[in-house]
Each structure stands twice: as C-alpha cells, then as structure tokens.
Amino acid sequence: MSSVVSLSSVRREYTLGTNTTVALDDVTLDIAAGEFVAIIGPSGSGKSTMMNLIGCLDRPTRGLVSVAGYDVADLDDDALTSLRSQAIGFVFQQFQLLPRTSALDNVATPLLYQGVKQREARQRAEEILTMLGLSDRLDNDRTQLSGGQQQRVAIARALVTNPALVLADEPTGALDSTTGRQVMDLLKDLNRAGRTVVVITHDANVANYADRQIHLLDGRISSDQRTKVTA
Amino acid sequence: MNLFASFNLAISRIMATKTRSILTMLGIVIGVASLVALMSVAQGATSGISNALSGLGAKQITVSGTSATGLVEDDVTALSMLPYVESTYSQVSGQGTASTGKVDVSLSLVGVSPNYASMALPKIAVGSFLPSSLPMQASRDVVLSAVAANDLNIKVEQIGQIIYINGQPFQLVGVLNDANGFGARGIAYVTQDAARKIFAQTPYVSSITLQSTTETDVAAVTTEADTLLRGRYGLSATDSAQFMVTSQTSLLSTLSTVQNTLKLMLGGIASISLIVGGIGIMNIMLVSVRERTREIGVRRAIGARQRQILVQFLIEAVVLSVLGGFIGLVLGELAAYFVAKAGGWAFTISAGTVGLALGFSALVGIVFGVVPARTASKLQPVEALRFE
Numbered sequence: 112m113s114s115v116v117s118l119s120s121v122r123r124e125y126t127l128g129t130n131t132t133v134a135l136d137d138v139t140l141d142i143a144a145g146e147f148v149a150i151i152g153p154s155g156s157g158k159s160t161m162m163n164l165i166g167c168l169d170r171p172t173r174g175l176v177s178v179a180g181y182d183v184a185d186l187d188d189d190a191l192t193s194l195r196s197q198a199i200g201f202v203f204q205q206f207q208l209l210p211r212t213s214a215l216d217n218v219a220t221p222l223l224y225q226g227v228k229q230r231e232a233r234q235r236a237e238e239i240l241t242m243l244g245l246s247d248r249l250d251n252d253r254t255q256l257s258g259g260q261q262q263r264v265a266i267a268r269a270l271v272t273n274p275a276l277v278l279a280d281e282p283t284g285a286l287d288s289t290t291g292r293q294v295m296d297l298l299k300d301l302n303r304a305g306r307t308v309v310v311i312t313h314d315a316n317v318a319n320y321a322d323r324q325i326h327l328l329d330g331r332i333s334s335d336q337r338t339k340v341t342a
Numbered sequence: 343m344n345l346f347a348s349f350n351l352a353i354s355r356i357m358a359t360k361t362r363s364i365l366t367m368l369g370i371v372i373g374v375a376s377l378v379a380l381m382s383v384a385q386g387a388t389s390g391i392s393n394a395l396s397g398l399g400a401k402q403i404t405v406s407g408t409s410a411t412g413l414v415e416d417d418v419t420a421l422s423m424l425p426y427v428e429s430t431y432s433q434v435s436g437q438g439t440a441s442t443g444k445v446d447v448s449l450s451l452v453g454v455s456p457n458y459a460s461m462a463l464p465k466i467a468v469g470s471f472l473p474s475s476l477p478m479q480a481s482r483d484v485v486l487s488a489v490a491a492n493d494l495n496i497k498v499e500q501i502g503q504i505i506y507i508n509g510q511p512f513q514l515v516g517v518l519n520d521a522n523g524f525g526a527r528g529i530a531y532v533t534q535d536a537a538r539k540i541f542a543q544t545p546y547v548s549s550i551t552l553q554s555t556t557e558t559d560v561a562a563v564t565t566e567a568d569t570l571l572r573g574r575y576g577l578s579a580t581d582s583a584q585f586m587v588t589s590q591t592s593l594l595s596t597l598s599t600v601q602n603t604l605k606l607m608l609g610g611i612a613s614i615s616l617i618v619g620g621i622g623i624m625n626i627m628l629v630s631v632r633e634r635t636r637e638i639g640v641r642r643a644i645g646a647r648q649r650q651i652l653v654q655f656l657i658e659a660v661v662l663s664v665l666g667g668f669i670g671l672v673l674g675e676l677a678a679y680f681v682a683k684a685g686g687w688a689f690t691i692s693a694g695t696v697g698l699a700l701g702f703s704a705l706v707g708i709v710f711g712v713v714p715a716r717t718a719s720k721l722q723p724v725e726a727l728r729f730e
C-alpha cells in the first residue's frame with residue numbers, strides 16, 4: 112500500500128518576536144491511498160497547522176513531509192504549487208469561494224491554472240456540479256447560494272482536478288447539523304469511490320464518518336485509531 | 343490561465359468597482375488627452391504652414407524698403423544678377439481712390455512689374471490678370487482684389503468697362519479670388535509703368551521679390567542680397583539699413599521655435615499627469631491587493647503560481663490605464679478637431695498619435711502596476727488565507 116502523505120518527526124514552530132510557539136512537535140504519520148482519516152483535537156492543538164503541511168501550503172521547521180511521493184523540502188514554490196494543483200483538493204471551513212465569480216467559474220478556475228482551455232474547463236466544471244446536484248446553480252455567485260450549496264461548490268472545486276487527496280478543514284463548521292451530515296455523506300461517497308480523504312475537525316460526530324481517527328493534543332499525536340480496516 | 347481568461351477577469355474586476363476605476367483612470371485620461379491634443383495640434387499646424395510654403399513661396403526672398411525712398415529700380419537690376427537668382431519682380435505701392443462713377447472708395451494701389459503674374463501666381467476669379475508682355479506695360483488696365491471689387495459693388499458684366507483710379511480712366515480686366523477676411527483694405531493692381539504715371543515716383547520701388555533656383559539656395563541668396571545692397575548704399579554689416587531682407591523660411595524657423603516651446607510646455611503637463619495617473623493606479627492596485635488577500639490565498643491554494651498572480655494583477659493595472667488612455671485619446675482627438683476647425687487646417691488622426699497614446703498608457707500601467715503585482719504574487723498562501 113503506497114502512502115499518499117508521510118510525516119516523519121515533523122515540528123512546526125511559529126516565532127513572533129522573542130516568543131516561539133510550537134504548533135506541532137515530533138509528529139510521525141502515514142496516510143495510505145484510499146483512507147478516510149479524521150484529525151481531531153481541541154482548538155489550538157495544531158490541526159490547521161498539520162493541514163497546511165499536508166496540503167503543501169507550508170513547510171515544516173524540522174522533519175520530513177512527503178506528499179504523493181515528493182519530499183516537500185526538495186520542491187521550490189512553483190513545484191509545490193504544481194503538486195497542490197495536481198494532487199490535492201482543498202475544502203475550506205469558510206467555503207472560500209472566489210468573490211463575484213459564478214459557481215461554474217469557481218469550479219473551472221483550478222483547471223485554468225493548469226492550463227486547460229476555458230471551454231473544456233467549464234465543461235468539466237459543469238459535469239461535476241451536475242453530479243453534485245447543482246446544475247441549476249451554475250451562474251450563481253457565492254452571495255446567491257446557501258451555505259450547503261456553497262460547500263458543495265467548494266467540494267466540486269476540490270474534485271475537478273481529480274486529485275488523489277481531498278483535504279477538508281472543518282468542512283461542516285459553518286453548516287447546520289443536517290447540511291453538515293449531507294456534506295459528510297458526500298465525502299464518505301468520495302472515499303468509497305477510491306479517493307483519499309482527510310478531514311480536520313473538533314467534532315466527534317464528524318470524526319465518526321472516518322475509518323481512522325488521529326487525535327492531536329498540544330501539537331502531538333495522542334492517539335491514532337483505526338475504526339475500520341481499509342481495503 | 344491564459345491571457346484571454348486573465349483579461350476577462352481583469353475587466354470583470356474593473357466593472358465590479360466602476361466608480362473607483364473611473365476615478366483612478368482620471369489622471370491617465372487627462373495626461374493622454376493633453377498628449378494627443380498637443381501632438382495633433384502641432385502636426386496640423388505644421389502641415390498647414392508647410393502647405394502654405396510649398397510651391398513657389400518657399401523659394402522666394404523679399405527685400406522691402408522701410409522708407410518710401412529705400413529702394414530704387416537699379417537695385418532690382420543688381421539683385422537680379424546675383425548667382426542663384428532665377429527671376430525677380432518689384433512692386434510700388436501707395437494710397438489712392440477708385441471710382442465707378444457711382445461708388446468711390448479709397449484703397450491701396452500696387453504697381454507690379456511683368457514677372458509678378460508668374461512669380462506671385464495671383465488667383466483670378468473673373469477676367470484675366472494684367473498683361474505681362476513689355477509693349478503692353480504702359481496699358482491702362484486694372485485688376486481689383488476681391489475686397490476692392492466688393493467695396494465698389496462690381497458686377498461680372500462690368501469686366502472690360504472703365505473705372506477711375508485717382509481720377510484717371512482704367513479698363514477693369516479682372517477680379518482676384520483673394521478673400522482676406524473682414525476689414526482688409528481693397529487693393530487695385532496696375533502695371534508698374536501706369537503706376538509711375540499716376541502715383542509712384544520714379545525710380546523708387548517699395549519691395550523686390552527674388553526667386554532662388556532651389557529652396558536650398560534661399561539662405562545664401564538672402565545673405566548675398568543683404569551684402570550687395572549694403573555695398574550699394576555704403577553701409578557696414580552692422581549699420582541700420584533702409585531695407586529688410588526676409589524669406590518665408592526664416593519666418594518658418596521663428597514659428598517652429600514658438601511651436602517647440604508650446605510642445606515642451608504641453609509635453610510637461612502631459613508627463614506630469616501621466617505620472618500622477620500612474621501613482622493613482624499604483625495606489626488603487628495596492629488597496630486592491632490588500633482587499634483581495636484572502637482571494638489570493640485561495641487562488642494560490644487551488645493552483646495559481648506566483649507568476650500567474652503577478653500577471654493577473656499586472657494585466658488589471660494595464661487594462662485600467664489603457665482604458666483611461668483610450669478615453670483620453672478620444673477626448674484629445676476631439677479637442678484637436680475643434681482646434682483644427684478654428685485654425686483652419688485639415689484634421690487628421692495619425693496612426694503615430696494613436697500608437698503613442700495607447701503605448702504610453704500601457705507603459706504607465708506596467709511601470710506602476712509592477713509593485714502591487716509583485717506584492718500580490720509574493721504573499722505566502724497560509725498567511726493570505728488567514729488574513730482578515
């Protein structure tokens with residue numbers, strides 16, 4: 112089983128003036144292809160820091176991070192961007208749809224950055240939005256969509272490049288419980304279809320959707336449990 | 343992301359903040375408008391003047407007496423022998439009256455030598471000009487300027503009839519088409535021999551016109567003529583003389599000095615407003631980068647490279663300033679059109695002006711857009727995403 116993400120003795124410090132905060136300390140972790148992992152922990156435990164490292168948005172202070180077989184330390188900014196673009200789909204807590212941009216163009220944008228022609232990008236975006244039940248919301252921008260719809264557009268945007276790894280940071284944080292469940296069901300379906308999914312949450316109910324729960328406390332892994340054996 | 347998509351994005355951003363964008367463009371609009379107006383007016387005026395000078399005018403040198411007895415007929419003969427002088431004519435002028443029997447007017451009288459017709463090329467409205475062959479020189483024929491004909495209330499059928507110049511009968515042979523505008527005094531042209539009999543004292547002439555072989559000889563002939571006349575009247579090069587030697591070329595050079603000063607002034611205004619406009623664009627782009635920090639973070643996360651962010655913001659700055667430049671171009675050409683109408687020369691839109699206007703505004707956009715665009719592209723994705 113090949114690992115999609117591998118952290119080994121990773122430490123991430125933030126320095127503000129003379130103060131140094133250790134957000135992650137000595138974290139070692141492997142996530143295999145096809146896993147559905149929840150990273151869970153209280154506020155300030157280092158979840159977002161970990162997500163940024165796994166998502167190639169940030170680099171560790173010490174230790175090794177490798178994603179899709181690449182050692183992040185070996186990659187310059189452009190190569191890191193390429194890796195994000197090819198291998199990772201992000202779902203953010205606040206949806207983070209682009210302002211004054213239609214749902215369709217939001218979903219097409221990652222493809223445009225890959226150099227896909229606008230017509231093809233829009234076509235692929237439309238397909239995926241239709242799949243997620245948003246075929247009648249293509250031209251709406253974020254102010255014209257409900258929270259649940261926005262999150263589905265965000266998930267469509269994360270999936271359009273067909274990434275190996277979907278990273279979701281508090282994907283239900285801004286949603287009511289019913290809509291939150293729908294979003295988690297959607298992520299579960301994606302995982303069943305073979306994609307690796309990592310969800311970051313402080314909510315035990317959300318974590319229960321996952322096959323594996325990794326608990327963080329004060330920047331360290333306090334437990335790592337498989338609730339189900341992956342195929 | 344290709345250029346077309348970036349361009350569309352830039353347009354939609356600019357449209358989303360319309361008022362702000364228009365205010366930002368204002369500096370560029372003013373800068374380019376004054377640049378365009380300046381260039382068009384300068385070009386129009388120059389072509390107007392050189393049109394007036396093309397043809398025989400450009401080859402001619404005028405020697406005019408500053409007093410009634412300044413020049414004599416022998417000066418004409420002497421000047422006509424100068425090298426590179428192709429032909430010569432002289433004029434005598436004075437004041438007098440003309441009468442049809444019904445209407446009396448006072449006007450200027452000009453007696454012209456035979457070469458006048460071929461060198462000054464007077465435009466005839468009706469009839470013909472004065473005869474130029476020598477035996478006819480003493481003929482009592484007269485040609486009236488348009489103003490004089492109008493003042494005397496001359497009808498076409500009166501061509502060939504007798505009118506009275508200073509009380510003497512002359513045959514009216516033609517009327518000129520030389521509308522000089524309101525208030526100009528009428529002129530009656532007669533042959534020089536006739537002029538001698540009725541108003542001009544022998545042997546004085548009022549002015550002498552020389553035509554050089556080519557335009558390049560004008561300067562040499564001007565100097566030679568001055569030297570020759572000074573020699574004839576025993577004057578040194580620095581003495582004040584009773585004559586003046588001028589050419590249209592020397593007039594043109596004075597004019598072009600004035601024009602250059604004007605160009606420099608307007609050019610100064612244009613470049614200052616372009617710089618101010620550029621700073622305005624830089625400022626608004628920096629504001630925009632701040633406002634859109636989170637968006638930049640999202641774009642970086644979903645696969646935008648630094649270069650793609652840079653190009654995006656640069657295109658936005660350039661579109662903003664070229665749009666301003668285009669508006670300025672239209673306003674500037676409009677101003678130039680009205681100036682051309684007022685100045686009486688042909689209005690043309692030159693490709694050079696259009697190119698320069700759009701080129702300059704694009705350059706301003708690039709120069710002042712680089713700093714904000716670099717700022718945007720250098721944002722760290724994680725920090726940009728956390729930005730509130």
Ligand SMILES: Nc1ncnc2c1ncn2[C@@H]1O[C@H](COP(=O)(O)OP(=O)(O)OP(=O)(O)O)[C@@H](O)[C@H]1O
Pocket residue numbers: 125126127132133134152153154155156157158159160161313
């Ligand atoms: N950019 C930063 N500069 C300084 N300190 C930071 C920065 N980012 C995070 N930290 C610190 O690192 C620690 C871990 O932060 P992190 O955001 O990873 O927590 P989290 O588990 O995501 O919390 P939450 O559930 O509230 O989102 C916290 O103490 C936080 O203050």
Ligand SMILES: [Mg+2]
Pocket residue numbers: 158159160
């Ligand atoms: Mg967090």
